[in-house]
C-alpha cells in the first residue's frame with residue numbers, strides 16, 4: 001500500500017478580503033485510508049481549510065497536494081478525487097433524486113453507472129425516494145442526497161463538513177455505517193465536527209484547530225492516553241460547604257450542592273495519591289457513602305487544549 005500521505009498541506013494561510021486571518025500556517029498530512037477528524041469551535045477555520053483543499057477557497061499562501069495533484073495547478077484532477085458533503089444543500093429543487101445524483105457523477109466526466117448509483121441510494125435509504133423531487137424531501141432526506149451526490153463519482157477522498165448538525169439518530173447511524181464501509185474499501189475520510197463524541201467514536205486521528213491554528217494533531221488513542229485524566233468522585237454522607245484546608249494537597253473540587261468531592265489525577269502518574277487521600281478523609285471524620293471513578297472524555301481533553309492554547313496566545 002502507498003504510504004505517502006494522500007493530502008499534504010504546507011504553510012497554508014488564509015486572510016479574507018476584509019483582512020481577517022482565518023488560517024495561520026497550517027501544515028498537515030492526511031494518511032491514505034484514515035478517518036481524520038478536525039475539531040474546532042464555531043469559526044475556528046474548519047470550513048475554510050476544507051474549502052481550500054477542495055479548491056473552492058483560494059489560499060493566501062501555501063501549497064496543497066491531494067491525491068498526487070497540486071490543488072492550484074491541477075484543480076480539476078483534485079476535484080475529481082474528492083467528494084465533498086457541504087453543510088447545506090444548494091441544489092436543483094425541481095430535479096428528482098435520481099437525476100441529481102447521476103448529474104453529479106457526470107460533472108466529473110464519469111461514465112454512467114446505474115448499478116453504482118443504485119447502491120449509493122440504497123445504502124442511504126433513498127432508493128424509495130429516487131423519483132421524488134428534491135424540494136419535496138424532508139431536511140434529513142436532503143442531507144442524504146448531499147451525501148449521495150458527494151459519492152456519485154466514486155471519490156478517493158471524502159470530506160464531511162459537520163455531518164451530524166441537525167441530523168436525527170437514524171441518519172447518523174446510517175452515515176457512520178457508510179463511512180466505516182467506505183474506509184474499509186480504501187476511501188480516506190476527513191470530517192469536521194464539534195460533536196466530540198463523533199470524533200471519539202469514529203476517528204483514527206484527530207486535529208484540533210483553534211482560531212485558525214492547528215494546535216495538535218495526534219492519534220486518537222495516544223491523545224486520550226497522553227492527555228487523559230481520571231476522576232474519583234466521593235459522594236459524602238454529610239454535605240459540606242467548603243473543602244478543609246488539610247486536603248489542599250489534592251486540589252479537590254466540591255460540587256455546587258456540597259455533596260460530592262471530586263479528585264482529578266493523571267493516568268500517567270505512578271502514585272495516584274488516592275490511598276493517602278482516603279486515609280486523610282478518615283482522620284478528619286469525613287465519611288462517604290459511595291465512590292466512583294471515570295476517565296476524561298475527548299471532550300474534556302478538547303476543552304482543556306483550547307483553554308491552554310488561549311492562555312499562551314494572550
Ligand SMILES: Nc1ncnc2c1ncn2[C@@H]1O[C@H](COP(=O)(O)OP(=O)(O)OP(=O)(O)O)[C@@H](O)[C@H]1O
Pocket residue numbers: 016017018020022040041042043044045046047048049194
Ligand atoms: N468569506 C468570508 N469573508 C470573511 N470572513 C470569513 C469568510 N468566510 C469565513 N470567514 C471567517 O473566517 C473564520 C473561520 O470560518 P470557518 O467557516 O472556516 O469556521 P468553521 O470552523 O468552519 O466554523 P463553523 O463550525 O461555525 O462552521 C470565521 O471567523 C468566519 O467569520
